[in-house]
Amino acid sequence: MNFDNEENVVVFKHPLIQHKISLLRDKATGTNEFRKLVEEIAMLEGYEALADLPVEDVEIDTPIETCMTPMIAGRKLAIVPILRAGLGMVPGVLSLVPSAKVGHIGMYRDEETHEPVPYYCKLPHPIEERTIVVTDPMLATGGSAIDAIDQIKKTGGKTIKFMCIIAAPEGLERLHKAHPDVQIYVGHLDRELNKDAYICPGLGDAGDRIFGTK
Numbered sequence: 001m002n003f004d005n006e007e008n009v010v011v012f013k014h015p016l017i018q019h020k021i022s023l024l025r026d027k028a029t030g031t032n033e034f035r036k037l038v039e040e041i042a043m044l045e046g047y048e049a050l051a052d053l054p055v056e057d058v059e060i061d062t063p064i065e066t067c068m069t070p071m072i073a074g075r076k077l078a079i080v081p082i083l084r085a086g087l088g089m090v091p092g093v094l095s096l097v098p099s100a101k102v103g104h105i106g107m108y109r110d111e112e113t114h115e116p117v118p119y120y121c122k123l124p125h126p127i128e129e130r131t132i133v134v135t136d137p138m139l140a141t142g143g144s145a146i147d148a149i150d151q152i153k154k155t156g157g158k159t160i161k162f163m164c165i166i167a168a169p170e171g172l173e174r175l176h177k178a179h180p181d182v183q184i185y186v187g188h189l190d191r192e193l194n195k196d197a198y199i200c201p202g203l204g205d206a207g208d209r210i211f212g213t214k
């Protein structure tokens, strides 16, 4: 699959995003810097992912005169991180849209099957009226993202975007096939998954590196 030409899949080429992802990959990058980089990359990706938010003209009094000028309209935003690594991307998107509501979806990976097991889902209401940005820095097998989006759709979510920092081709293809209507934003498409379902070359365990756990 050529993701460059695939509708609803954006693989970023921006040098700022690429530079920051290279810093993230470095195992010498510590927790504090890692967290900041994840936030900055989420902000840069979010700027593009939210480029189609509808605007409407409103009347504003400038010091010079009254004018009609565009502001974000209608649909409200919900950010839904997949716990726990997705949490690291939330501040970056919130810095763009501070009024966004934040839901949470908890999944853990079964150590043997590598498949996601859901354990928590709390979404802002009314979810069907919101543009929903699901965040997870690592799109590996695609299982958690597919299940999270399944749950959001079951709850009524309609307009859904998925933002990650690094994707494996296997996971990106699986997610896009399962949810072709979802716009997927990828900071960098890596080579492959290894037998333990880690992305190569990747950056290791994103959750551990964001939260300083092991």
Ligand code: URA
Residues within 6 Å of the ligand: 085, 138, 140, 197, 198, 199, 200, 202, 203, 204, 205, 206, 207
């Ligand atoms: N989750 C991670 O944090 N890293 C990977 O490489 C794959 C899944």
